[in-house]
Amino acid sequence: MQKLSILADAAKYDVSCASSGVNRGGVRGSLGNSVQGGICHSFTSDGRCISLLKVLYTNYCTYDCAYCINRKSNDVPRASFTPEELCELTYNFYLRNFIEGLFLSSAVIKSPDYTTELMYRTVFLLRSKYKFNGYIHVKAIPGTDPALLERLGAIVDRMSVNIELPSEASLKLLAPDKKKDDIVAPMKLIKNKIIEYKDTARHLRGAPKFVPGGQSTQMIIGASGDTDLRILSLTEAMYRKYDLKRVYFSAYVPVNTHPLLPSVLTAPPMLREHRLYQADFLLRFYEFRADEILNEANPNFSRHIDPKCQWALLHLDQFPIEVNRAPYNKLLRIPGIGQISAKRIIQARRHGSLSLDDLAKLGAVVKRARFFVTCSGRYDPALKFDEQSIFTGLLQASDVPDAQLSFFNASSPVLALREAAI
């Protein structure tokens, strides 16, 4: 129990817990299957989903990264699992439907190869002796022998390599033992092996799989001085270059005292993390490019309004959009309209023209959408279509409590956006 507590504590700052991306039916005699969309089994008191049993194999670490709770110079309780212990725990948790599977990461003990070998032995035992057919996500440790990573990738569902910090400069400062090239190398390897496997699978049914759930990564937000633009551009490049399934952001929780880090009294930048996820969704599902959302003149998100509203306000020439005629990709650009409501709009308008009330019934957030749409050529007569009025209206509908107050200190909307940057 002590051990589990220590190694769960040590792993909790890792964000990803998703069990998605793999649809695999059960196998007679084995335990488990996997569902495409993933399943959340519980929610912790911080509101995050528990899907996988997320633990470190060990928190004895050879490295000394400034931001990390497990750095070797920290005086924290240390522990290690054995492969058998982890298998028993995973199997028995899964049997009681506590979890979707295992997320195994580790501090670096002795060397990257030694650590990965221990993780491989655990996963192999779980798959073979325990006949565990559920979801497994492992962390690929930078600097591991490619051949070993390949073996590991053949028996897990997802792999991830943490890029840790949004720029090489901050990596050098805060994680002197980690090198950018070491981080990028396994990402490339995983990407290429996935392509290889998909290609073989096209000709050969039942070809051996390689991380069918794809790879993800995460970076820490607010430990270094990088701008939102920098982070978002990097995110976009990650999706494009390495074909990642997800990029996760982790608001830095100050756990260590260090001259280059925010003080331990600083609250984690949760709003900034939230804005980054909103923008990440715009990249992945809304056909936005990073340089449309932010640019050198506006390198940071607004505190008061979400990235889509921010973009719309700076591109009023593209609005208002007629909801009864606009194609899907134009509907997606309207603040307050998401993928589901956009699809429903298209389906419902086949049977009659839509009003603002109808949009609400279809699931759109009308308190934001109404500033940007016309319904059968009509703009809401209660509103004025100009930058100032829309900005005021959006602030009144804002999800940030002090937005309405602080607006009155700003002279112009665009200026206010910049001043209010987080």
Add this chain to the structure above:
Amino acid sequence: MITFLCDSSFEGLLTAVYFAHREDPPRRVVSGASFQTSIGETLVPVETDYELYGKMESYISSRCGVDCLMAMYRAYLSGLPGIEDAVFRFFRVALVKKEETPYMHLHPDVAPVLEAQRTVSRESHKMLGFIRFRRIAENLLYAAYSPTANVTPLVAPHFADRMNSYSWIIHDVTRDIFAVYNGKECVIGHSVPGRLPPVADIDADYEDLWRAYFDHVAIAERRNLRLQMSLMPKKYWKYLTEKQTV
């Protein structure tokens, strides 16, 4: 006004829908579970006809599309007051609009069924995660839960696939409905064959370990109980191992 009264099964509902459709207006469909009679109403009890149900089922799925049948079935599982009549009115639209029906989000006779279907689908997905088994014998798992809608028929196939080398029972405590899986097939009914062993975990240590894990994986600095509550509503806590105090 003629009102057709069916039993609480889906078979009974589709039987009543058939008879109500055959009549000249006005008419209405209710089930024995939830209805109020009003003055001037003629109540016609309908006996469930399984053969007729079979015909209705294949008629709807071939003429109106499986999605229509699915929407009607899932909406029915919601057990919401008045859902039987909503399903009947949906059926009337589906006869005309066919495959297009599930997309008519704003049609007054379609929307209530789609809405109920969404609620049921959402809850059944949540239950895939929130159901908690106890290992009450070496090879036997038991889960008690209390969903708002009658989602047991929707969640059972998932566990039949996942836990196929164990026998298990999923027990909806409010409705007293059991899904019983014997390692080969799953039967849903109102009773359990044989006698149930005591419903305590033979290895309760894992429940303690899970509670410890649950507490330790939370980040104190990010505490957000409102978010937790909205994602995992209190009504489900009673059967969640991690929310039970020992």
